[in-house]
Amino acid sequence: MSTHDVRVQRSSICGCARTRRTVTEFVLDACRRSHEPLPPSSGDRLMASDGAAIRFHASLQGDEIADVRYEASSCATLIAYAELLGDFVVGKPIVRVAALAPRTLIELLPGVPRERQERAIIVAQAWSSAIATAWQSEHQDRSER
């Protein structure tokens, strides 16, 4: 299982620009951060038809994404899409990135064969689940305060 702390990379967030990082670079980054603790708020663990699974953990700061990490099966494509998603969403308003289309991830990460691009679908779905959980948790905390 791999974990990911995007805060390390906030200075390199590319936003809407096409990434020039490769799958291998994303996987190496994930390996370097694989021992980081996970935020308590997590979404559903989603599984592809072949058993590869992913679950995101997200935390919010006001109306922005503050931190994103994940647990994922050791599939290079899955990890690369998860890393890319982290780079893409941290620091952005929730309303802009709460629902990411798989197509966005696919377009931002060239070099993935078509038959492997379906990994982007469960990454996007797992992300939607995590952000919903984080949103509910954040608003519950606010109402209790």
Add this chain to the structure above:
Amino acid sequence: MKVAYIFSTQGHTVSYKLGRMILPQLEENRHGVDVVGMFFFEDNNYVLMQGNPLGERLKLQADEKGFVLMGCDQCCYEREIADKLVAGIPIGCFPDLYAALSGNPPDQVITL
């Protein structure tokens, strides 16, 4: 006997053992065993690239004889050729290889 080949070491593995022994024998239907799969690690994946004469011939044999060809996904990503393989040759990792071979498993796995 059914055999799966794992091309793991480099050097003359692909150009010599595959290109001059296994593949010509397959083309002449005299290899002596039923090949059910071939999996490629490291630089051996370059043989699977579109336009590579060995890779193209190998794909013809795979289609004709019904065996699996697969490139190691991380090896291909590292070399930025994952989306440049001969059409119909997938990349994958061990779970993908085992799944692909599960319907026609080998009696022996030969690592070269």
